[in-house]
Amino acid sequence: MRLTKDERKMLAGEDGEGYRRAMEVLVRMGEFYDARRLVPVSMAILVIGYSPRHPSMASEWVKEIADFGTTFKCPLTLARLDAPNPADFELNKRLGAKFAYQGAWGQARNLFCIPVYGQHVAADGTAVTHYVNSYIGARANTEDFIGQYSAAIVGKTPEYGFHLPENRVGKTLFDVKVELKDETDWSALGYYISKTLGKHYWDVPVINGVHPADVTNDDLVSICSSIPSYGACVHSLLVGISPEARTLEEAFRGKKPKEKFLVGRKELKGVYETFSTSKSKPDLISIGGFGVNVSIETMYTLARLLEGKKISTEFPMVVLVDGVVRTVCDKAGISDILRSAGVKLGMDEVLREKGISGAQFENNPVVGAKRMGWNTLVFADAKSCHYIGQQEIEPVLKHVDECARIALTGKMEG
Amino acid sequence: MANIVLKGHKGVGGIAEGEALVCQEPINLMADTGNVWSDMGDVTFTNKVATPSVYGKSFAGKVLVFPTGKGGIFSTNIMMDAATVGSVPRAIINVMAHPVWVTMAIIIDIPLVDRLNKNPCEVIETGDWVRVDAQRGTVEVTKNEKQGRAGSEAKRRHR
Numbered sequence: 067m068r069l070t071k072d073e074r075k076m077l078a079g080e081d082g083e084g085y086r087r088a089m090e091v092l093v094r095m096g097e098f099y100d101a102r103r104l105v106p107v108s109m110a111i112l113v114i115g116y117s118p119r120h121p122s123m124a125s126e127w128v129k130e131i132a133d134f135g136t137t138f139k140c141p142l143t144l145a146r147l148d149a150p151n152p153a154d155f156e157l158n159k160r161l162g163a164k165f166a167y168q169g170a171w172g173q174a175r176n177l178f179c180i181p182v183y184g185q186h187v188a189a190d191g192t193a194v195t196h197y198v199n200s201y202i203g204a205r206a207n208t209e210d211f212i213g214q215y216s217a218a219i220v221g222k223t224p225e226y227g228f229h230l231p232e233n234r235v236g237k238t239l240f241d242v243k244v245e246l247k248d249e250t251d252w253s254a255l256g257y258y259i260s261k262t263l264g265k266h267y268w269d270v271p272v273i274n275g276v277h278p279a280d281v282t283n284d285d286l287v288s289i290c291s292s293i294p295s296y297g298a299c300v301h302s303l304l305v306g307i308s309p310e311a312r313t314l315e316e317a318f319r320g321k322k323p324k325e326k327f328l329v330g331r332k333e334l335k336g337v338y339e340t341f342s343t344s345k346s347k348p349d350l351i352s353i354g355g356f357g358v359n360v361s362i363e364t365m366y367t368l369a370r371l372l373e374g375k376k377i378s379t380e381f382p383m384v385v386l387v388d389g390v391v392r393t394v395c396d397k398a399g400i401s402d403i404l405r406s407a408g409v410k411l412g413m414d415e416v417l418r419e420k421g422i423s424g425a426q427f428e429n430n431p432v433v434g435a436k437r438m439g440w441n442t443l444v445f446a447d448a449k450s451c452h453y454i455g456q457q458e459i460e461p462v463l464k465h466v467d468e469c470a471r472i473a474l475t476g477k478m479e480g
Numbered sequence: 481m482a483n484i485v486l487k488g489h490k491g492v493g494g495i496a497e498g499e500a501l502v503c504q505e506p507i508n509l510m511a512d513t514g515n516v517w518s519d520m521g522d523v524t525f526t527n528k529v530a531t532p533s534v535y536g537k538s539f540a541g542k543v544l545v546f547p548t549g550k551g552g553i554f555s556t557n558i559m560m561d562a563a564t565v566g567s568v569p570r571a572i573i574n575v576m577a578h579p580v581w582v583t584m585a586i587i588i589d590i591p592l593v594d595r596l597n598k599n600p601c602e603v604i605e606t607g608d609w610v611r612v613d614a615q616r617g618t619v620e621v622t623k624n625e626k627q628g629r630a631g632s633e634a635k636r637r638h639r
Contacts, residue, residue, distance in 0.1 A: 104505045115553065123560035190553065191551055191552075191553045207579050210553040210556040210584065298506075298548075298550050457527070
């Protein structure tokens, strides 16, 4: 990899040990993937992450870098406002981070957390990386906290993977011939694509057949969460909507797709059949789940369906709402409507009632379900169903209006 | 003496050897090793559905062979915490490495190699002795004779 004079100095430790450590990570990463150079990152999303240990080794690694007097060179660094570990907040402040609600993959719902077309970004997990690549046209690979912080400190990242234009071209075509009614349908489409593609990190599926007038930003967030279900696919192109795929020809840069798949009524229905149950009632209904937080649209839909009513007390219904959506719902009175109907806001409210505390895992339904011995969980998104299914718990996929009916009647429906 | 030598891309880290633990499925430590939340002893694969080929096994002290990492950015966090009690692999061999596992290998300082001339998940079996030289990008495999014989005898009986 070719380094500039300044980069070589930094690698030699002339700017201090914190910069040297970060630069070493980037250079070794770049050499591993045959990057030719480092490119400037305009934005870095920072998530130190969970750990059962306090202090975690992750926090320790960041703290050591901060203790050398290092500050971020990347112009926009966004750390979690609602980080589970309060010490991480101070740590990020010392490094010069700005703060934002991120919640569980909630960046896409904060406009100021969105990069600009063509920028290189040090991103976060698969859903966020997918969103910035596919629907913003910024360029990012999936990064753990080491990759995020190293790029934020140096202000650069090695140019490999989705930072390179040649890797961003469409490879496989998915022709959509079915109406996508809501976010649940979008997540089911994403899940179908994920399962069909298998486990290829570098695959770029192209989705054709959806009109821009029929799509909301929340739909895009939903599909970005579910396409990486099976593997780690973090770039797709939605023809007519993705900035790099204004037409089908542009999506493939004039080349032919490697493979073509049709997604019709049968294929979409198949996803719902994969996640179905013969039980007459679930143990929990969870709107939002494993790495999926709830949209404002879903909150309004639920409030409309449940206002002035009481849900069954046979089993709990929870909405895993956080970040900016939570703030808006609290102020707009939506949270009160749902609470009055008997809905719990956040997993901690469900567990507290059962006498269990575990605040740091509040929005992880797996931890809650395992502790409670729950076997059948209803979700309104396919990604949560996929993960829960892997944990030997039976997941059921339902639309939000169906979830509301199940909650009101206390009975599963066909 | 090694009976198979695989050649791949230059990796990260140096030289290490040990007994292989081969996982046929992509790994996300957050989803596939549930016990880390209760007990930080040996990190054990607890996901029967996602990683059945290594269910109930620990990667501590093994050379961990698997196709690639899944998304799971917190895999690094779990591995760093596991390192404090020495519960980490001696080396990692992938078909194609996911970026998260490359930074992880750099930070916990173990060798990682990938892009080998043969699929390591097919050539290497759990129990084989494996030597990884990441700078040369080579993997030397010494087949576990006892296991190999037992395996072929079982196959013959089956026929």
